Amino acid sequence: MRLLDTETGQFFETNPKVATYAILSHTWDPLKGEQTYNELKGSQGRYPMDTQQPPLSQSFPSPTILGSSDSILTSSSPPSIWDDPNFSPKIRDACAIARANGFRYIWIDSCCIDKGSSSELSESINSMHAWYAAAKVCYAFLADVVAEEDLAYPLSTFRKSRWFTRGWTLQELIAPWDVVFFSGDWRVMGSKDTLADLLETVTGIDRGVLLHQKSLDEVSVAARLSWAAKRVTTRVEDEAYSLLGIFDINMPTLYGEGIRAFRRLQEEIMRRIPDQSLFAPGLGLLGCATPVNTAAQNDGIPHPAFIRRCQLQESSRQSLVPSLTNFRDSGSIRVVPRHTVRRILGLS
Template structure:
């Protein structure tokens, strides 16, 4: 470990940090880069040369003396500010990650990453430098810059906040904003980390794996691998660093955690179903077993700490507590890795439903904040025995990803009712994506068309041209054939009208009034002897007698392949939604007119699905 002298800017190497008194800096690196170990080493060499010339001057008085120069005078403002603050607090030595690690040495870099938590814990004092916060405001204000500081969003600063006993938050002017102890309640509110953990009254080891992972959810790192490496100290594990491995680093981290920490909450990530009454009533045949969109979520291990964003309330429980809740002996889980996945023994509850296969609940030794036991939903892999994927669709309508769940929390009454059905079985579950699996982005779980409001619907010009050729004049309510559907757009709003000599077809779009904020769409038609292509849009909007949207039938998200056929008298209208150029929340609408004549016996066309 290299320490930086706060007085002259020289380096000093130490092998046992806890035997030395030093301060340490926690900061967000500038996007333009920071001064490195090599930069400061070059300044040190230049300073040595300067001292040599000054020594020569003393021997040869007729030479012009050079101007005095130290290493720190050539250092960046951040390094100078940190050294000055450390000196004011009585420290001769300081450690700064940007310039005290020789990153040209892979060995030294790996050692530093694996030792980082220990180095921060061994420091007498940690300065948390908030470069985007001034000292002229109250950090506790509701919309303070302190609350919004980038420092709270970075991956590496998580362990730099937790590990040191004393943290001083300093402003961009290097003046004190407060300490970790004095602002513990505010920092807990910002980060979700309990005050007792921040102030070391509660040991880090007593916090569940899932909760610790949730602290890192949504934190950002420049390198993908650092999402894993920045958590090594949080879980007390060590592993080689391999830059270039990408998300595989986080898989390796979970493997190491599972080897050393007997905590099944490591599997408790992803969407959680908190109503076990839905399990038997609303489980359809559609599963994630062969759904390529869920190639990450159906495995045991998460692809990123972000997957634990909803897991802060998951805690591990003792074996005796599990036995009392489940009514069965605790199974000492041993995990064996093979090319097929991870093998173990788990307590399973079978769930029979409309599918030919049986879904299972795998009970985990963990609970939520309401003391409800947590279970994984397991679905058998095709053509195999004892091999499963994680996850199932639950609910009506079955609208991925909003009805997809990995976990279920089970009430005491539910467990008591099904205790007799629990069986201990060998299971094999893929713990990581197969090497040859198509590498779609895990965030595609969110980018897959959700058809929720607000959204934008674009009607391409060629679609209007085709409908016009079919004998209609088309009127689109939006500007440039673009419909902006907000959360407040009523579902009966006429977004597009198709008028011919014999009547009008109206395509209505808006937000369904249910809690899901789903885009709903319906087609209505009116036969009118007076209707002409010149009918105004305002007249068409007003003509909606007795119209009532249908939930969930009108949800675009429930339509197979996002298309639907409507019968309006003898006319057949097919509407199809597709993602627009891969942009989230933006869709294109195509319209096909499959029949062109009105039924003269009907005074009003019926809007019904063919």
């Protein structure tokens, strides 16, 4: 794992299992782009290590709930990497926030992955959920949000933020234990804990899942896919790759395969998870949700006819769907324990 040193601005290679680090969640600027690994590496080479100890302009006692509209890192003499006009302001500010909170290292996807290496990119994508889960804190930077507003207001910039519409930020919201939300001017708006009810409303994700009080395995495959159904990715393959961690799946990334990536994801889900809600859209079963819930007043158990239809395996390959959008209406599908299914079907 390649981390960024918040004191020196240099890269640091380490084992994520033993490292202590903060992590950044953000949306990439569609117009200006983001500073890449190669660009930041070039900047690092222009400054000697021993000059790169930028002082803090102020101190912050709280370790995870802080923010400032002022620049935290100040110029030092002789010039350091922090004075480089080509250095990304977003990366500089993220390093400043992390360092002010006592974190020597931070991971930022846009610059800490060498995307010129297909093997490194594939390894990073398959490891990303685990990296977010292992971070001590995740800073969610919502560049299009204004801090001075009522976040719960139906038309607030928080509710409408682009951050809630991107595919990759789904796992970046769920995986970390501690998420602190920052506005576009780096002011703290709250944490995943304090904003849990609002986040549940905006995303449709059970607050128990958000707060790690409920395991992902307790949520049906179809419901998990519904969380991502209204989100978008720049590359069509990322529609599938961004969900690997949500299903605890590892698979090779093959950019150029297009919609085949989502089919491969579904096939891997079939192999790993004994949950047939995956076939609900393909078999036309989503329309059964209302009568099933209406007829199942006893312990919330689906009607036997519904279960028998969901047991259709021979046409499963034809029942796979080409896109996440097919799961938009599957958020209410629940997991039925195997012993309950067997009892209803009269199996020993």
